[in-house]
Amino acid sequence: MxxxxxxxxxxxxxxxxxxxxxxxxxxxxxxxxxxxxxxxxxxxxxxxxxxxxxxxxxxxxxxxxxxxxxxxxxxxxxxxxxxxxxxxxxxxxxxxxxxxxxxxxxxxxxxxxxxxxxxxxxxxxxxxxxxxxxxxxxxxxxxxxxxxxxxxxxxxxxxxxxxxxxxxxxxxxxxxxxxxxxxAPAVQPLGAFAADAALAAMRAAARPLILAGPMLCHTPQLGLLDDLRGVLGVPVLAMESPRGINDPGLGAFAEVLARADLLVLLGKPHDFTIRFTEAPAVDPACRLVVLDPDPALIARAARERGERLVLGALADAAPAARELCARAGAPFGDAAWRHEVADAVAYRPPEWAGVASQRGVHPAAMCRAVAGVLERHPGAALICDGGEIGQWGQSLASARRRVINGVAGSIGAGVPFAIAARRADPSAPVVAIMGDGAFGFHVMEFDTALRCGLPMVVVVGNDACWNAEHQIQLRSYGAERTHGCTLLPTRYDAIVAALGGHGELVEREADLAPALERALASGKPACVNVMIEGLPAPVVRRPR
The missing domain is CATH 3.40.50.970 (Thiamin diphosphate (ThDP)-binding fold, Pyr/PP domains)
Structure with a gap:
């Protein structure tokens, strides 16, 4: 039967x-x-x-x-x-x-x-x-x-x-x-002909840049970007931020983007994040190679840039990267250009190292303290979420295992992201940097973390404000017309402690590092509530 x-x-x-x-x-x-x-x-x-x-x-x-x-x-x-x-x-x-x-x-x-x-x-x-x-x-x-x-x-x-x-x-x-x-996924390879054509375009360029899209920013794919850099000798940059060329995590990238004479968009849409490759962000003579699994995105680049698109090929981004590495031969990129790009991306204003605030902790100081935690805990995951404070985090803290709010520019996912990161690797610490506005979206997921035994540390930059929108009001309408963006200086640490987690309130920079270590050592889902000065996100440019 x-x-x-x-x-x-x-x-x-x-x-x-x-x-x-x-x-x-x-x-x-x-x-x-x-x-x-x-x-x-x-x-x-x-x-x-x-x-x-x-x-x-x-x-x-x-x-x-x-x-x-x-x-x-x-x-x-x-x-x-x-x-x-x-x-x-x-x-x-x-x-x-x-x-x-x-x-x-x-x-x-x-x-x-x-x-x-x-x-x-x-x-x-x-x-x-x-x-x-x-x-x-x-x-x-x-x-x-x-x-x-x-x-x-x-x-x-x-x-x-x-x-x-x-x-x-x-x-x-x-x-x-x-x-x-x-x-199993269907795989769309690049193919030898298209790979060789893309490599030929890069060899012919004096200042090529490979821009990798969000799909290659996922943790399992980062090794492919390392391989591309090493095998081709061409600068490779990963782009997944809604701030695009002004992503402070890419330092002074905008300066070298404007000097590039060839952009290879590897699974990277031709969109607002690269200012639609229009001048002055991109040289009007800069040519494009688009390697993408979506024919509509190749057609978009062709429509936008016409003859400047020298190659458009359908291919999955990861197999395309492997094919380029397999057919490249010896590295051919120019060392001087490679170093120029690396120096621009690594640049951070030296004054950030000693900034202080008279109205709460400076966002740079908060994020430097998180960076110290990540350095002491290899393998830790970093989550960045929020409008202005998330940008400070992306600029000053780094981890191989990282999740940010992404090109959509939405905020509020940081707590769920952190829980998932701990579930993905229960042995590795997770530290999230969030704004107070973003934190409010899913604070009750601390209950989920507690029930499921998934500890993480969420560092809240608390300026009692929807600061990204407040900054728009300041820039566009003036200080006398700012309204509707204030929040309360809420004790988010006490909320988490009431749920059964660990809470820390920080009002001085000197107290940051000890509070972070206590939160990690608690073995509980933890909130470190840092009262910060509400400042705009950094836009990194080098002095001329």
Missing amino acids: TATIRGADLVARALDRAGLRTIFTLSGNHIMPVFDAALGTGLDLIHTRHEAAAVHMADAFARLTGQCGIALVTGGAGHTNAVAALCTAQAADSPLVLLSGHAGLRELGRGAFQELAQAEMAAPVTKASWTAASAATLAHDIARAVRIALSGRPGPVHVSLPVDLLEESLEDVPGLWPDAAAF
Whole structure:
């Protein structure tokens, strides 16, 4: 006699068999069959306090591990909460699958509980979005979604799971189950001809720059960028910040970008982050090579730059990098240009080393203290989130394992990011730098961290202000027209301590380092609440 199986069992076991066992979720009516089906599998449900947090955690987990992140939420309002977080993952080229419960197919059009056009709602911020149509194909839906998320330009995919399909019983036959290959990404190689053409363009240039997009900024891909630098001898810069050429983490990059005579966009969109390669940010004679898995982005560059685009080739970014290395031969980049770029990117104003503030801790001092922690704890992960304070963090603190808010420019994901980073590597410390405005979005996820035993340290730069917007008001309208951006100087440390975590209040620079070490040593989710002076984010330029 053939055994029977529920649709929910197909979903849970398909994820388990694919090795996608960390599931960031929040319970709700439509997905309770999946929760039940998770029993007896290897799935680990990290259950959150908000659906957007579950998506942010899946996003960070994917960027740090290279696996496809999985978020599971209920339908209706649970789905709408989750969709808002997808734009951050989309802009970061982060592969994840959002599985949302859904009203039963038999009740659609009849006023079903929480009936919404969920797939259509998620479509603009995903690579693909659909509603499962049959219980028998649920496992195949999961495999297809993972494959799409990982292929080409990585990104989020959504599948809605009607509750009646999850509850349906059917015979457990081999055809229900996809094989391992069904989950694997489709690979689009660069090819020898295009690789040689790109290398020839770089050899012919005096000052070439390779700009890598967000997909190559994920932790598992950073070694490829190291390989490109070493094998080609050409400067390679990773771009994943919404500040673009003014990303203070890239130092005085804008100066050398303006001198480049060839830009190789390796999985890097031609967009606002490089000022659309318009003068004066980019030399009007600078030529472009675009290597990208998305034909629409190659077409965009061709439309924007015409004959200046000397090569556009369809290819996945990582295989393209490997192909360039394999066919390059001896390094050919100019050493003087390479050193000029390295010096510009490494530059930080020397006065930052001794800055002090009379109105709270200077943001540079706060971030230098975090940098010291990271130096003492190799392998630690760094999270940067927030408007102005996040930029100070990116400029002064660094770690190989890093997640920032990304090109979308959204804020507030820092606490979920930090939890996911600890789950990705439970043995390594996690330190997040956040603004007080950003911190408020998901403070209750400290409850998640406590329940799941995932300690991290969140350093809040507290200037009692939505400072990024306040700075816009100051620049654009004047000090007399600033309003609507003030917050309270809240004791966020006390909130975290009340939840059962560790809290530290810092009002003097001298107290920073000891407070950070106590927070790490506590072994708890911790908040170090630093009262800072509200200053604009740095824009790094060298004196002339």
